[in-house]
Amino acid sequence: MPRPSLKDQRSQEILDAYLTCVARFGLDGATQERIAEEAGVKRPLLRHYLGNKDEMIAALAEYTLEGFAASLESLRQALPDRATPTDLVDALFAENSGTDPRLMLAYQALVTVVPDRPELRQDLMDSLSAFFDVVEDVLKRAAPNAPDASTRAVAQGISAIFVSMDALSPLEPPKVWRAELKLAASLLASTLEAEL
Known part of the structure; x- marks a missing residue:
């Protein structure tokens, strides 16, 4: 070898x-x-x-997206086939979730340069869509009778809450905020669990 x-x-x-x-x-x-x-x-x-600088930014984008893909695969593996919305929220907001907050911060930095580097847009969108699809899939399987619009809205809300958690990390917010963000995601998820 x-x-x-x-x-x-x-x-x-x-x-x-x-x-x-x-x-x-x-x-x-x-x-x-x-x-x-x-x-x-x-x-x-x-x-x-x-x-050069352009190649460095392209390499950073690829590295960041590979990190997201690995985190997303870990999330998929952490969720049982019959995962509930609560299981999803617990996996996303677990203290040892394995998500590197640097990835979200780098992702956000890359998003800000898309107007000057439009070639990054599609890969960044695809990565975010893949995450959103996993969240939505778990919600749809757990609450198949929920209206699609409700499922998508809850998926958007949970995703936004999760993303904001890492986005705030440079501020070193109080630990209670993580718990409050998890509770907010749980409350959103519970709206679909009521459909069960």
């Missing part, structure tokens, strides 16, 4: 450092100096491993 490429490993380390810098400082504030320092490499190596 061949050894993993050192370039691939180093690229992943630099992308992880880039993700951290974007989460802390935003896309514009994630300077090459900061990324290099976070990755523990010299600045010229960034170009060697990731390319």
Whole structure:
């Protein structure tokens, strides 16, 4: 079995450092100096491993979306086939859910540059749609008699609440807010459970 490429490993380390810098400082504030320092490499190596600024942003987008896809797969596996809306909310808002808040912050940063980089739009939308589809699918299976409009509205609400939880992480909000956001999602979910 061949050894993993050192370039691939180093690229992943630099992308992880880039993700951290974007989460802390935003896309514009994630300077090459900061990324290099976070990755523990010299600045010229960034170009060697990731390319120019445009290539770096494309690589960050791919890295972020791969992280979302992995988190989404973990969510799918965590939910039983007959998951209830409550099971969904519990999985999304679990303390050890495995969701990296840096992903949401990087996602938001990438969304802000779509007007200047329209090539990112479709992949970002596809990723968000995939998450929304998982939430909606669980709700539809759990409450098949609920009107589609209600199911979609609850799916949108739960998704928005979940996304806002990570979006607020740089503020280091009180822990009780996480519990309150989970309760808000649970209250929305209960509107469909009443249809059972």
